[in-house]
Amino acid sequence: IADWQQITGYFNRLDAASDRISVKEIGKTTLGKPMIVAFISTPENLKNLESYRQMSQKLADPRQVKSQAELESLIKNGKTIVSISCSIHSTEIVASQMSMNLAYELVTANDDETKEILDNTILLLIPSSNPDGINIVANWYRKNLGTKSEGTSPPELYHHYAGHDNNRDWFMLNLRETQNITKLFWQEWFPQVVYDVHQMGQNGARFVIPPFFDPPNPRIPPLILREVGLVGYKMAADLQAANIGGVATNTTFDTWWHGGFRSAPYYHNSIGILSEAASANLMSPVVITRDKLVKSGRARGLNSPLETATNHPDIWEGGTWRPIDIAQIEMTASRALLQLAAKFRPRYLRNFYELGKANLERQKDEPQAFIVTAGQPNAETVARFLEILMWQGMEVHQMTRELEIVPDRNKPNDFGEIPLGSFLVFTNQPQKNNVLSLFERQVYPQRLNANGEAEVPYDVAGWTLPLQMGVETVAAWQIKDLAQHRNTLRKIENSNQARKILNLKVTNGSFQALPNPLKSKPKIGLYRGFTSSMDEGWTRLVLDNHRIPFRAVTDADFRRKKLDYDAIIFPSQSEKEIVEGLKAENYPAEFSGGITEQGVENLKNFVEKGGKLICFDDSCELVIKRFNLPVKNVLNNLKRSEFYNPGSVVQLKVDAGSALSKNLGENVAAYFINSSAFEITDTNKVKSVARYAEKDVLLSGWVLGEKYMNGKTAIAETDYGQGKIILFAFRPQHRGQTFATFPFIFNALEK
């Protein structure tokens, strides 16, 4: 296993030895390591990198192309910009190692096919989009070779804040890594093809590639879906020609959700490819018996890895599965993609341009603009929201005179005034679909299996960003006399310009931490076990981003210590995970065992003596049970044919009487992801602070069986001994995106 220093060392040596590769740093990781991209092409192309970058940038914005002749010249002379990114998920380690082989092959081979690739494309090879995790995994793997823990996942998140959720951040840009690559892609290089290389579980198909499964997101241009499918089929055909079995298309992964490495490109008119290879045990081979393949069972679109189908014509019968098998498949797939990008270079460039151009025309179901209205109380959140949009290349304008707009699509003659200081985001910009997908409410199609159960989507169903962030926006279906007023609009060039308009202090650098919202200085503890809870990581990110000091409370602290805190937060984790932790049969004693029963007793003692306990979603179960609270999660025993909500924005009704609801309105949008809904059986003891709305609870996404959550408690509080317990039925800090519900956390933490 090569760690990050070795990988970057290797790439630097290739750079020194070959004029077909040029390695650049694109910023630092969360833990301060360099992130690199290797530009691979012919020596001539690499000498003129900047001019090729400018060509791609022009094609990305058809308004910059002044004539048909200029367009034809760009298509004739430009190169297909392709990016391949490896091992964002660090336990899916093989691609990061494979990246060195791929680079070596491309810079040394002299066959016609390689020459054609180098002539026609510029490859931006990212050996890892999560370098910190490469080191975490490499260190863990080396330390445990030959022990019972060989090949296990490390007992910590492989991204400091997000773990596996680091690939859920591509429209939110909470993480340094996402910010760096988003800048590389959508401020600088505008790749026409982006390929993100992953691994999945061990026992299913060997390799899953596009076309993807249903449902497609309606905001992805149909041409993009077709081109994604074409690349997938080229990969599949090349793998079959090499006699590699077990390759499946049209299964498991869909294109509904917006926030992945390969999905963000769809909203920039680019082709995004995901491949998922079956895993080994990190870099150790595994034996996959036929029995394991049988037991792996059904995936969406594939009944069994042992069944032939049109989307899976050649089965893999089982046997030894080695990292080198994975690497060879990924190399073949990468070359298949590069061949297409080279051979059909003019087609990729023209399609890319035409999609951007089509977006400049408004369609009838689209508003003219979205308006971020002036005078919102949460100016810092508004500023962050605008910074997120602009960082991904979205255009934002400031109004310098009042405008009148039609806010209601069904009342085209009713104009309303928009105050000065508001911001406009026009839909007719090259990345129109990004604007629409982030501002609109998602309506996920009701998809049920034959037995009436909800079909599980790949990720969440709704994400509408202004709702999640509690930023007020209005759709403008018509702007009165826009042509006449256009010169009164000012394009915002950077986030500090927006901050000035919002009367905020300018900041140094991008995505700076926000001011600490707490008035008091509570001693805060955040439970941090060894089971790598992403929810713990996101909680940490929210606290760090708001400069709120806290300490991690470990399993060992719970077992032995007096818990010396004012408040302890439990992120969303199951009772079993918290109490039992990692299994001793797989992990060394220092990492296994959870907080134990003794820890539960110590926790009770902590609250009885006056401590405050704050639980998010799943962890409420532990406290309700062990503390005998008169609260019940009414969703607990429902079937997926009765109730299902895989990730949606929902409406809360907030009780104004509680200290927890300070600075919050009556209506707050919250994030619900397979979350809970409480019924309080003794209202003298436990108080409801917020409920899910009695009707129209769904704001964006999908809820099956809405009635089960209607009117149920979403936040509850109760005294316990001299202390207090606060139960969140949902995750108020979900993926660091839900700024709308962060204030509940801050209020809960106040002394």
Ligand SMILES: [Zn+2]
């Ligand atoms: Zn992955």
